[in-house]
Amino acid sequence: MDKALDGIKILDLTQYEAGTSSTQLLAWLGADVIKVEQPGRGDPGRTVMFGSPEKDSAYFLGFNGNKRSITLDLKNDDHRLVFVELVKNADVVAENYAAGVLERLGYDFKALSEINPRIIFSRIKGFGTYGPYSNYKSFDPVAQAAGGAMAGTGEPDGPPMKPGPTIGDSGTGLHSVIGILAALIQRRSTGRGQVVEVAMQDAVVSLSKTSMCGYLETGESPPRRGSKVTGRAGSGVFKCSPGGPDDYVYITALSTRRNIWEGMMKTIDREDLEGSPLFDDPASNAEQINEVIQEWASSVTKHEAMAALGGAGIPCGAVLNASDIFNDQHLKERGMISPINHPQRGEFEVIGCPIKMSDSPVEIKPAPLLGEHNTEVLSEVLGYSNKQIEALSL
Structure with a gap:
């Protein structure tokens, strides 16, 4: 061809x-x-x-x-x-x-x-x-x-x-x-x-360019933030089982809608949080919400976390190292x-x-x-x- x-x-x-x-x-x-x-x-x-x-x-x-x-x-x-x-x-x-x-x-x-x-x-x-x-x-x-x-x-x-x-x-x-x-x-x-x-x-x-937008808006160079998304609930790296150096999943749950958050809680087996005031203002309650997600992430592998959340429509990715990459079926x-x-x-x-x-x-x-x-x-x-x-x- x-x-x-x-x-x-x-x-x-x-x-x-x-x-x-x-x-x-x-x-x-x-x-x-x-x-x-x-x-x-x-x-x-x-x-x-x-x-x-x-x-x-x-x-x-x-x-x-x-x-x-x-x-x-x-x-x-x-x-x-x-x-x-x-x-x-x-x-x-x-x-x-x-x-x-x-x-x-x-x-x-x-x-x-x-x-x-x-x-x-x-x-x-x-x-x-x-x-x-x-x-x-x-x-x-x-x-x-x-x-x-x-x-x-x-x-x-x-x-x-x-x-x-x-x-x-x-x-x-x-x-x-x-x-x-x-x-x-x-x-x-x-x-x-x-x-x-x-x-x-x-x-x-x-x-x-994206990392420099803060300077264009404020006139000050933005600080380093690591992998955190400041003020965003459900966003960042979460440590997974069994706790090795690359056993993490990155999640980006950028929603303010209660039904999205409650759907995520169902995915991670926390239906008990349905109706919780945490989701009235996720940004203000980011630390508590992230603690809930971290508790769940610690109980599953990064691949299980990606499968569960990705399958539920929540943007996420297992942190894949070189060995993972070369053995990844996808x-x-x-x-x-x-x-x-x-x-x-x-x-x-x-x-x-x-x-x-x-x-x-x-x-x-x-x-x-x-x-x-x-x-x-x-x-x-x-x-x-x-x-x-x-x-x-x-």
């Missing part, structure tokens, strides 16, 4: 996560993503978090599925000629090197557009390419700090905390995908490419836990694509080995002979 982005060719110079998450999503949607890596080393993400030269890391596998890998030394004259030929055949060049790296190699947007006027140049930087911070380096926690996410995360009397998800990396990658797709559409009418730039700090600020049925067969890892599971398209289903494929597709890409895309490929010593 045809894919949404069939025919789109992307040269992927990205590494680690901010850029690779972007190009992987495009690959999932059908683009031919050719990952250009340094011979002998490749993307540094291959060896981080328990990876090794003999075994690519789960981290690398998680952000590079559905891609092809070739090895080129962009300081080698013969390899540079190959890269130029690939640029001529590409729609997008994507990179997330530190500021100035690609420019020093002679491949800024001006140079690339002279090779291919239709090329779209996607670049991800920590703080962008202009502004007072533009030369500063960044990783995910830096972007989360400078983008406002950490200031709003943590307990009221504690220090700022980094949110668990890597929103500075993968959140930036999502913004980059949107920009690339928009540029591809605009190119249909203009016939020319353009630069798509996303700064990690900018992306985190954009994702933090996520498996939706393809979010996807089995692959990897040449080094054998049978392995990776996180799948969250975008479900009725006419462009995603087939999850394993991440490539370093240089796995050298011969395939050079012969298929550029028409090189075996003799020409051997002469390159890739």
Whole structure:
């Protein structure tokens, strides 16, 4: 079956996560993503978090599925000629090197557009390419700090905390995908490419808009609140049986209607509270109501709590850890836990694509080995002979 982005060719110079998450999503949607890596080393993400030269890391596998890998030394004259030929055949060049790296190699947007006027140049930087911070380096926690996410995360009397998800990396990658797709559409009418730039700090600020609304209303930065929803009954995390570190359920019962509250009390076996004055003004009685809910939550598991409340129409979610996620039947049925067969890892599971398209289903494929597709890409895309490929010593 045809894919949404069939025919789109992307040269992927990205590494680690901010850029690779972007190009992987495009690959999932059908683009031919050719990952250009340094011979002998490749993307540094291959060896981080328990990876090794003999075994690519789960981290690398998680952000590079559905891609092809070739090895080129962009300081080698013969390899540079190959890269130029690939640029001529590409729609997008994507990179997330530190500021100035690609420019020093002679491949800024001006140079690339002279090779291919239709090329779209996607670049991800920590703080962008202009502004007072533009030369500063960044990783995910830096972007989360400078983008406002950490200031709003943590307990009221504690220090700022980094949110668990890597929103500075993968959140930036999502913004980059949107920009690339928009540029591809605009190119249909203009016939020319353009630069798509996303700064990690900018992306985190954009994702933090809700937490900044308090400042816009009052002129003061809102305090950290942990997981609590101030003044809201039945909202927050409640500890469940058997009391382990992740045995919690998050509930959001944002209603002022008595019948909703009494329906919830019935669900948690507290019909005795029908007609209770507690529900005349739930906000004022939040502490007492939450104590009632906590007493019940302590007697059930987080999965039982979610099943009971979710089945009764009350928004809630068990606090799922990594083990829970990879064993969750709902996520498996939706393809979010996807089995692959990897040449080094054998049978392995990776996180799948969250975008479900009725006419462009995603087939999850394993991440490539370093240089796995050298011969395939050079012969298929550029028409090189075996003799020409051997002469390159890739």
